[in-house]
Every structure is written in structure tokens, then in C-alpha cells.
Amino acid sequence: MEPLVSDVPSAPPAEAEGHPGPQPYANPYLAGIGLGLVLLAAFVLVGRGLGASGAFNSTVAWMSSKVAPDYARSNEFLASYLTGEDHPLKAWLVFEVLGVAAGALLSGLLAHRISVSVERGPRISVAGRLALAFLGGAMMAFGAAFARGCTSGQALTGGSLLNLGSWIFMLAVFAGAYAVAWVVRREWR
Amino acid sequence: MSAPFYKLGYFGDEVSLIIAFVLGVGFGFFLERAGFGSAKKLVAQFYLRDLAVFKVMFSAIVTAMLGVTYLAWIGYLDLSLVYLVPTFWTAQLVGGLILGAGFVIGGYCPGTSIASTATGRVDGLVYVAGFAVGTLGYALAWPLVEGLYTAGAIGPTTLPAALGVGRGLIVFGVVVIAVAGFAGATWIERAMAARDAAAAGRLAKGGS
Numbered sequence: 001m002e003p004l005v006s007d008v009p010s011a012p013p014a015e016a017e018g019h020p021g022p023q024p025y026a027n028p029y030l031a032g033i034g035l036g037l038v039l040l041a042a043f044v045l046v047g048r049g050l051g052a053s054g055a056f057n058s059t060v061a062w063m064s065s066k067v068a069p070d071y072a073r074s075n076e077f078l079a080s081y082l083t084g085e086d087h088p089l090k091a092w093l094v095f096e097v098l099g100v101a102a103g104a105l106l107s108g109l110l111a112h113r114i115s116v117s118v119e120r121g122p123r124i125s126v127a128g129r130l131a132l133a134f135l136g137g138a139m140m141a142f143g144a145a146f147a148r149g150c151t152s153g154q155a156l157t158g159g160s161l162l163n164l165g166s167w168i169f170m171l172a173v174f175a176g177a178y179a180v181a182w183v184v185r186r187e188w189r
Numbered sequence: 190m191s192a193p194f195y196k197l198g199y200f201g202d203e204v205s206l207i208i209a210f211v212l213g214v215g216f217g218f219f220l221e222r223a224g225f226g227s228a229k230k231l232v233a234q235f236y237l238r239d240l241a242v243f244k245v246m247f248s249a250i251v252t253a254m255l256g257v258t259y260l261a262w263i264g265y266l267d268l269s270l271v272y273l274v275p276t277f278w279t280a281q282l283v284g285g286l287i288l289g290a291g292f293v294i295g296g297y298c299p300g301t302s303i304a305s306t307a308t309g310r311v312d313g314l315v316y317v318a319g320f321a322v323g324t325l326g327y328a329l330a331w332p333l334v335e336g337l338y339t340a341g342a343i344g345p346t347t348l349p350a351a352l353g354v355g356r357g358l359i360v361f362g363v364v365v366i367a368v369a370g371f372a373g374a375t376w377i378e379r380a381m382a383a384r385d386a387a388a389a390g391r392l393a394k395g396g397s
Contacts, residue, residue, distance in 0.1 A: 025224035028241040029371075032248020034222070038215035039249060040256035045208050047193030048272040050216050052300035053320075060324040076335070077328045095206045097303055099213020100220070104304035107221035116309040119228035119296060133228075133312040136295015137302065137319025138326065143288025144299065145327045146338055147281045148274050150288065151298040152216075154281070156246065158274055160253035162348045162359055165276030169285040176289025181235040184294055188232050 023111040039156060048092075049157025053144035055097035057081045077145070121188040132187055143176075190267040192260065197270070217304050226304040228296025228312060235293045237381050240374035247367040258360050279341030295319065 025031075042049055061081035065072035072078045081091075108114045120129035144150040147169050149158065155173065158166020190197070195205050223245045224230040233239035260266035292298055297305055297316050305313030327334060349356040 025230070025241075026219075026222040028223060028244035029248045031219050031223035032245040033252045034219040035216065035245065035249035036252025036256070038212055038219065039253040041215070042212050043253070043257050043271050044192045044260065044266060045194050045212075046205055047196040047270050050212065050300075052298070052303065056299060056317075056320050056324055060321055060328070064325065064328065075328050075331055077331045092206060092209045095209035096213035096216070097300075099210040099215075100217035100300060100303045101213075101307040102210075103214035103217025103219075104221040104226055104307040105217075106214070107218045108226060108308035111222075113221070113226070114309050116311065118312045119305070119310055120312070121229075129312055130315045133295050133297075133316040134319035134322075136291045136293075136297070137316040137321075138323030139291030140288050140295060140298065141320045141323025142327050142334075143284045143286070143291055145284070145324065146334070147284030147288060148277070150300065151246075151292075152300040154274065154285075156249055156253075159246075159250040160257065161268075161271065161273060162254065162356070162363075163273055163276065164343065164346045164348055164351045165274060165278055165281045167348060168276075168278050169281040169288075172282050172285025173289035173292065176286035177235045177293045178289075179286075180290040181232075181293050185236070187294070188229065188296075189236060 022113040022115075035156070036160070039160060042157075043161075046092075049153065049161070050096065051093045051149060051153035051157065052097055052100070053141070053150040054081075054153060055091065055093040056141070057145070058091040058094055121186065123186045123189070129187065132184070190264060192266045193270050196267075216300070217307065220301055220304045221308060225301045226308040226310065226313070228305065228310070231298075231301060232293055232296055237377050238385075240378055243374050244371060247370060251364055251367050254360060254363060258356065273345040273347070275345045276343040277339060277341045278343060280338050281341070283337060283340075 039050055058081045061072060061078040064075075064078050065082055072082060105114070118126050118129055120126065124132075140150070147154055147165075149166075149169070151173065154163075154166045155170045157163075159170055194200060195208075200208075220226065223241060225242075225245070230239060231242060234242035257266060257268060257271070261268040288298070295302075295316050297313060299320060302313045302316045302320065306317055343351075347356075349359045352359070
């Protein structure tokens with residue numbers, strides 16, 4: 001009987017025909033212009049920009065409201081993401097972020113860049129890298145909450161609208177990252 | 190004024206959610222095209238080895254900025270109807286510093302973590318879990334963080350309004366800074382590549 005999962009990977013047909021490995025990334029300026037046109041379309045069609053952290057906030061607020069409805073309504077931060085509609089799929093950014101996943105998957109498939117792997121430098125263990133990924137994610141949740149947006153909703157969107165707070169935020173992001181880069185160099189290099 | 194379409198009532202909430210998904214597909218597609226599903230590619234920005242984050246970000250900002258400015262100037266887009274996140278400068282300064290530090294530690298930002306998870310990166314998925322737990326932590330800590338959250342309140346405002354100069358001048362300035370930044374970024378990438386090659390050469394000679 002054939003095992004369902006084989007230990008010996010069989011070469012996919014694409015590789016056998018001479019398409020080995022992932023394709024190189026796009027020219028950064030072309031990818032940036034593409035992103036900028038999507039952002040412009042959002043301004044024209046909907047009157048708002050793109051985002052990401054807001055979708056996380058909506059989802060967490062919705063889950064909290066299922067587990068502890070009274071607490072979620074009494075917590076000012078969570079309640080602000082529960083404005084009348086208590087399902088995350090009703091939130092605009094949640095739909096947008098589902099699209100982000102689909103679009104990235106599409107691009108990754110086209111360029112043979114899908115791989116189940118852990119991104120890390122040569123001097124850190126998988127467990128160490130995953131712990132820092134979790135920590136960095138948790139820190140950024142606080143940063144994005146204070147800033148009312150992340151690299152998408154503040155830096156990209158607010159940056160192109162010349163929003164004062166977004167430009168302050170953007171400069172602070174680069175300052176914070178460069179300040180800490182040396183400390184965590186063993187994670188990446 | 191013909192746009193923004195949604196705010197002018199050309200379509201309703203349900204259509205706007207379909208548009209949200211379609212725009213998201215475009216957003217995710219170009220993020221992955223640029224290589225931003227990879228934490229190593231993203232953080233290389235902060236070790237000055239690959240400044241694609243800056244190049245992509247500022248190409249996007251300049252494109253969208255010129256687009257809205259032109260569409261507003263010809264009277265097609267009513268900029269006053271485009272949502273502007275209110276400025277709380279202290280909260281956004283501190284939030285930006287924390288987010289920047291978290292970026293180089295976690296390897297992603299919220300949007301790129303979605304792109305990385307969708308293309309199979311396990312660290313991207315763990316980052317997403319960390320962000321969700323952090324969001325819950327922020328909500329639980331609300332009484333402690335509320336003061337900073339509302340610090341530096343100015344309200345919705347733009348650079349031209351705050352600095353008291355014309356929008357055109359700021360737009361021009363951003364374009365100049367971006368183009369100079371692109372040239373500078375490429376110069377830095379080349380200089381660092383040369384430095385790394387020289388270091389590798391010394392290692393090969395000295396080692397063995």
C-alpha cells in the first residue's frame with residue numbers, strides 16, 4: 001500500500017522540467033508603484049487607506065466578546081472595535097487582510113516561493129527565533145495600538161496623505177528599529 | 190467631485206467589503222512580489238544590506254501621494270472625505286519606537302506577517318500569535334496605557350497645515366527626499382557589499 005505521506009519527496013513536475021527553486025523578487029520600485037496604485041484605488045473607491053493591525057484588533061475584540069461579553073463591552077479599547085457589529089468579518093480591514101493572505105499566496109505560488117520554513121540567521125536556533133518572533137509580535141501590538149496603526153495604516157496610508165502623526169510615527173519606527181538592530185544581530189546575521 | 194465613491198454613496202457596505210478583499214489581494218500580491226513575506230529580506234533594511242523596505246515604501250508613498258494630490262487638484266477626489274487618522278504625536282512617537290524595535294526583533298510588521306504566513310513561514314505564524322496575544326495584553330492593561338494613548342492630542346492634521354506651507358511644496362519636498370533617498374540607499378547597499386566581500390576575503394586569507 002502506498003503511504004499517505006512519503007518520507008522521500010518526489011520532485012514536482014515543474015522542477016523536472018527545469019524550473020528549479022524560487023524566482024527572484026521583483027524590482028523594488030515596480031513593486032512599490034504597484035502598492036501605491038492599490039493604495040490610491042482604496043482612497044478613490046472607499047475613501048480610506050489600507051491597514052493590517054486594525055484587523056487583528058477587531059478579531060481579538062470579537063473573540064473577547066464571545067468569551068467575556070461584559071468585560072469586552074466595558075473595556076474601552078476592545079469596545080472601540082465592537083461598534084455595533086460583533087462579528088470580525090463585518091469589519092472592512094478583516095476582509096482586506098483576508099485578501100492580503102490570498103494575494104500573497106497567489107504571488108508566492110506563481111514565483112515558486114511557498115515553503116514551510118523558519119526565517120532565521122545562521123547563529124540562532126529555531127526555538128530561539130520563534131520565541132523572538134512571538135515577542136516582536138507582542139511588542140508591535142502595543143506599538144501599533146499606541147500609534148493607532150502600523151506600517152500599513154500609518155506609514156504607507158498616512159504617509160501618502162501627508163498626515164502629521166504618520167510622519168512622526170514613520171521616523172520613530174526607523175529610529176526604534178536601527179537602535180535595536182545591533183542588540184539582536186545574532187538573530188539574523 | 191466624483192470620489193471617494195463609497196463616501197458619496199455610489200455603493201453600500203456589502204460592496205465595500207468585496208472591494209476590501211480585492212484591494213487586499215493587490216496589497217498582498219505586491220508585498221510578496223517585493224519579497225516582504227521573508228523576514229530576512231525585511232530586516233536586511235536595518236543592517237543596511239538590502240534597503241528594499243525603504244525603496245518599496247517610498248515608491249508606494251510617492252505614487253499614492255502624487256495620485257491623490259493630482260485627483261484632488263483636478264476636482265475629482267474630495268480629499269476632505271478621505272479618512273485621516275487623528276494625530277496624537279506623543280502616543281505615535283512612542284508607539285513608533287516600540288513598533289520599530291519589535292519589527293527588528295519579530296522580523297515582520299502586521300501586514301507582512303500575513304504575507305509570510307500565507308507563503309508557509311512558521312515564524313510568521315508565530316508572530317501573528319504574538320501580535321494577537323499582545324493586543325489582548327494591551328486591552329487588559331488599558332487602565333495603565335490609556336494616559337499615553339491619548340497623549341499629545343492634536344487631531345486630524347497634515348504636514349502642510351501644521352507647518353503652514355502649501356501642499357505643493359511638501360509634495361515636491363517628499364519627492365526630492367525620496368529620489369535622493371533611492372540614490373543614497375543604492376550607494377549604501379554597494380558600499381556594504383564591498384565591505385562584506387573584503388571581510389570575507391580577509392577571513393579566507395587569514396583562516397585555514
